[in-house]
Amino acid sequence: MTLTDDLLSANERYRDAFDAADLQVRPLQHLAILTCMDSRYTSQGVLGLSLGDAHVVRNAGGRVTEDVVRSLAISAALLGTRACIVIHHTDCGLLGRSDEELRDRVATASGARAPFGFLGFADLEQSVRDDVAALRSIPYFPPEYEILGFTYDVRTGRLAPVE
Amino acid sequence: MTLTDDLLSANERYRDAFDAADLQVRPLQHLAILTCMDSRYTSQGVLGLSLGDAHVVRNAGGRVTEDVVRSLAISAALLGTRACIVIHHTDCGLLGRSDEELRDRVATASGARAPFGFLGFADLEQSVRDDVAALRSIPYFPPEYEILGFTYDVRTGRLAPVE
Numbered sequence: 260m261t262l263t264d265d266l267l268s269a270n271e272r273y274r275d276a277f278d279a280a281d282l283q284v285r286p287l288q289h290l291a292i293l294t295c296m297d298s299r300y301t302s303q304g305v306l307g308l309s310l311g312d313a314h315v316v317r318n319a320g321g322r323v324t325e326d327v328v329r330s331l332a333i334s335a336a337l338l339g340t341r342a343c344i345v346i347h348h349t350d351c352g353l354l355g356r357s358d359e360e361l362r363d364r365v366a367t368a369s370g371a372r373a374p375f376g377f378l379g380f381a382d383l384e385q386s387v388r389d390d391v392a393a394l395r396s397i398p399y400f401p402p403e404y405e406i407l408g409f410t411y412d413v414r415t416g417r418l419a420p421v422e
Numbered sequence: 423m424t425l426t427d428d429l430l431s432a433n434e435r436y437r438d439a440f441d442a443a444d445l446q447v448r449p450l451q452h453l454a455i456l457t458c459m460d461s462r463y464t465s466q467g468v469l470g471l472s473l474g475d476a477h478v479v480r481n482a483g484g485r486v487t488e489d490v491v492r493s494l495a496i497s498a499a500l501l502g503t504r505a506c507i508v509i510h511h512t513d514c515g516l517l518g519r520s521d522e523e524l525r526d527r528v529a530t531a532s533g534a535r536a537p538f539g540f541l542g543f544a545d546l547e548q549s550v551r552d553d554v555a556a557l558r559s560i561p562y563f564p565p566e567y568e569i570l571g572f573t574y575d576v577r578t579g580r581l582a583p584v585e
Contacts, residue, residue, distance in 0.1 A: 262568070262570065263583055266469050266507065266572070266581065268470075269469055269470025269471075270469065270470065270579070273467060273468055273579055274578065277579035279576070279579065280579075282461070282462040284514075284515055291459070296454070296478050296479045296493055298449040298474050298477055299442050299445040299474055301473070304473075306433065306436075307431075307433065307435055310461065310463065310464070311462055313461050314460070315459050316459045316481055316482075317478050317479055317480040318489050318492070318493040319492060319493035324489040325487075325488075326487040327481070328538075329482060329487075329536075329540055329541070330481040332528045332532065332536060332540075333516070333528065333540060334482065335528075336527045336530070336532065337528075338515055344429065350447055352447055364496075364500050365496065365500075368498060368499035368563075369563055369564055369565075373491075375491075375492060398534035399528055399534050399536050400531075402532075402533075405425070407425065409429070413443075414443050415437065416436055416437040417437060418430060418433040420430070
């Protein structure tokens with residue numbers, strides 16, 4: 260069995276119970292989530308959302324980048340989302356790591372040294388505050404667009420607001 | 423009830439059934455997924471993955487950007503993933519829309535005109551081919567790193583490989 264065979268077999272089982280055919284492209288709860296690519300949670304799970312409720316943007320750390328702004332701006336302008344929930348989590352691979360260390364690790368594994376930053380961060384709550392502030396300074400969202408920040412604890416499942 | 427109150431109440435219910443405390447930061451299946459922010463599916467669901475199995479990177483369209491390369495390079499070098507599954511889907515907000523139309527829509531909603539591209543695409547299978555090729559040309563992944571492309575049909579739940 261190749262990886263493709265494995266994935267297609269799993270997808271056949273998914274289709275046996277598939278019941279999302281009637282959902283539409285506009286998120287029902289008018290929400291977008293920005294969070295980390297971490298494997299240990301889904302934002303739908305953590306926030307009690309159903310399929311169809313919210314856009315989910317994920318990258319290493321849940322950091323704000325141009326690509327995130329692109330995605331959230333389309334989500335709001337085209338598909339009617341009105342708020343973004345930023346969630347960074349405990350035990351993140353970027354937490355406590357400098358850009359230089361991350362660049363070194365990538366260079367060692369790949370043989371090539373990346374010119375861009377890797378967006379490591381030193382403090383979990385501060386990185387949420389920084390990214391909420393970064394998004395609030397972006398002019399490409401509608402006037403009433405709301406941005407809220409939270410931390411997520413991967414050991415307890417607990418979501419906590421960041422003021 | 424504010425939005426924060428709603429989210430924290432939902433998270434309390436999530437914690438009542440929380441059983442992911444023992445999962446570790448390195449994905450068990452050594453996989454990363456790159457897919458769209460669309461609300462109608464989770465990549466875990468579509469691929470039959472469990473919590474802890476795979477990193478999930480999501481943006482508008484599931485397109486390859488510098489932020490995606492940053493995320494996947496960290497995923498591979500730091501956290502041991504060995505393959506990326508690229509999934510674009512039917513009925514995507516970016517499908518059939520030009521950058522100019524998307525920029526206009528964002529400008530109308532926000533009052534500000536973004537200088538960057540929005541990565542709209544004309545053909546679903548071709549956009550998967552383009553992004554698989556783009557990732558294969560990136561030097562920041564380990565030598566044996568594998569990249570596979572699929573389409574996902576939001577009306578049927580069907581995953582199909584793109585050659």
